[in-house]
C-alpha cells in the first residue's frame with residue numbers, strides 16, 4: 001500500500017510504500033476511495049495537539065470499500081462502502097461511555113492521530129466505528145461529511161433551537177451546516193476573514209441571509225453563534241453578536257488564546273461551550289438529515305501523493321469547501 005506519512009512534527013508528509021495491513025479481531029480493512037482533509041490534520045501535523053502517534057498516517061474523513069475482515073466481523077460487511085470518522089474506538093466502560101458521552105471517553109482512540117488514518121490506499125479500522133454509507137454515494141463528495149459534517153451537526157445541537165445562527169469561519173464545516181440550517185428554516189449569518197469576498201459570496205450562494213467580515217456586528221442579534229475558525233479573538237466578537245441568553249459554541253479542536261474580555265459581554269446568561277469529537281449517535285442522526293436536506297459538498301480533489309499541497313492550500317485558505325485526497 002501507499003501512505004503519506006508524518007514522521008516528524010512540523011515536517012511535510014513523506015510517501016511510503018508499506019505492506020498492506022491485516023485487520024485484527026473486530027476490525028475491517030478498507031480500500032480507500034477518498035479521504036477529506038480537515039483542519040485538525042493541520043493541528044496534528046503542526047504540533048498543536050499533544051502526543052500524536054509517530055510515524056503517523058493522518059486523515060479521518062475516510063470513504064472506502066471493505067476488502068478484508070478480521071475475526072468476528074459480520075461477513076455481510078465485505079464489499080460495502082463505509083465511512084471512518086475521527087472517533088476510532090472508545091473504552092465502553094468509563095463514566096462518559098456509560099452515560100452516552102463516548103465523545104469524551106477517558107481512553108479514546110482517534111483515527112489519523114493515535115491510530116493510522118486515511119491519507120493512504122488502505123486503512124484498518126474498528127468495525128464498530130465504521131458507518132455504512134449509501135452504495136451509490138459519491139466517495140469524494142461524501143468524505144467531508146465524516147468530520148466537517150458530523151462536528152458541524154454536533155455544534156448545531158449545542159447551539160440549540162434558535163432561528164438566527166451565526167457561523168464564524170466559512171470553510172468545510174460551515175458550508176455543510178449552512179445547508180442543513182437553511183433546510184430547517186433557520187437564518188444563517190456567515191462571518192469570514194476580512195476581505196474574503198469569495199467566501200462571503202459562497203455563503204450567500206448557499207442561502208446565507210447575510211455575509212460579512214467577522215469584526216462587523218450582524219444586522220440583528222443572533223440566537224447562537226458557532227465558531228469554526230481556530231481564532232480565539234472571535235469569542236468576544238461572537239458574544240457581542242448574540243442576544244441575551246444566547247450561546248456561543250466553539251467547534252474546533254484547537255484555538256488560539258481567547259483575549260481578555262469584559263464580563264458584561266458574557267452577562268445576561270450568555271454562555272460559551274465547546275464541542276469535542278463525536279458520538280456514533282451523532283452519525284446515526286446526521287446522515288439521514290444530510291440526505292433529507294439534500295446536502296451537497298464543494299470539494300477540490302487532489303491525488304493522494306499531493307497531500308502536502310492540499311494541506312498547504314487549506315492552511316492558506318486557497319479554496320472554498322473541502323479538500324479531498326484520492327488514491
Ligand SMILES: [Zn+2]
Pocket residue numbers: 090091092093094095096097102104105106107
Ligand atoms: Zn470510555
Ligand SMILES: [Zn+2]
Pocket residue numbers: 038039040041060086147148
Ligand atoms: Zn476533522
